[in-house]
Amino acid sequence: MPTWAIVVAVGCGVIGLLLLSVRLVQQYQRGVVFRFGRVLDDVREPGLRFIIPLADRMVKVTMQTVVMPVPPQGAITHDNVTLTVDAVVYFRVVDPIRALVNVRNYTNAVLQVAQTSLRSVIGRADLDILLSDRERINAELKAAIDAPTEKPWGVLIERVEVKDVALPDGMKRSMSRQAEAERERRARVIAADGEYQASKRLADAARAMAATPGAYQLRLLQTVVDVAAEKNSTLVMPFPVELLRFFDQLSGRDRETAAPPAVPGDVIVNGNQPRAEAPR
Structure with missing residues (x-):
């Protein structure tokens, strides 16, 4: 056998052993080496690592999430x-x-x-x-x-x-009805609270206008302007309350003046005026 053939065979054997002993471990991996079936405590870090051919076996484990x-x-x-x-x-x-x-x-x-x-x-x-x-x-x-x-x-x-x-579909419908009822309850509570606050404000405004009689007339004129702005064919004018009070007072005075005067010497008993008797 020629010498060059032996050299080539030896070189191929060495290259084969190197290929069997070299392992590449990636950055996200770790290499666990088993030597004749027994695990080695030394975990191989990323990079080019060498093992013993035919004796060692490397298993790569991914460390990624x-x-x-x-x-x-x-x-x-x-x-x-x-x-x-x-x-x-x-x-x-x-x-x-x-x-x-x-x-x-x-x-x-x-x-x-x-x-x-x-x-x-x-x-x-x-x-x-x-x-x-x-x-x-x-x-x-x-x-x-x-x-x-x-x-x-x-x-x-x-x-x-x-x-x-x-x-389940039945549970979805039940939850939908419950949510709708809850939203309706909140809407009613908010509306009731708004009505309560509005009534308090109206009561305060009424007391403020009661202290100033002219405020009623100003409010009446403002209402007339608001109604007239709608361009309606029929205009309903509210009757002032003060005018009713004036007529009421005037009618009371007329009744007092229309009552007949009492005759001197008469005695009024229980609201009745007896007739005066002539002396005997």
Whole structure:
């Protein structure tokens, strides 16, 4: 065998060994090395890394945040309302060795825990809290999912969000009627409060005009101007109250003057005037 052939064969072998021993770890990855099936404590950082061919096996773990949707789950709330809820989970690996060794397919494991925790948390909450206090539900979901995943599996749950709450049609109609009744109640309260305030203002205005008799006439003239501005064919003039009082006083004086004068010497008893008798 020629010498150059041996050199070429040796060179190809060396190149092959180098290719088998060189691994490229990306910035968002970490490399976990298994030597003869036993995991090494030294986690390989990003860059060009070397392993022992045929003895070492490197598994790359992504350290990026994973956004995992949770499929819609049927659940029953604490006040016995059946609904469908879906969510989204944000998590990332903080310990790549535990994520590979302690659990198989940690992504699927986190999904299963999220589904069961979602039904459990919804079952402990009322419908009003679920619809109005999403932050509380999200915090409870995060705590429920993070407890069995962070320390045993090396997975950190960063955030959990409830996306949508699907209610039955009957419950939607009931909530719509309730909201409509609440809005009508508020409208009636506001209208009643406005009427009460207006009546107080009218009473104050009446007392102020009563102190000034000429204010009634000014108000009458203002009313006439407002009515005339409408260009109506018929104009109704309100009768002044002061004029009625004047006629009432005048008629009272006429009655007093029309009464016959009493004869001297007569005695009035119980409003009756007896006749005077002639002396005997």
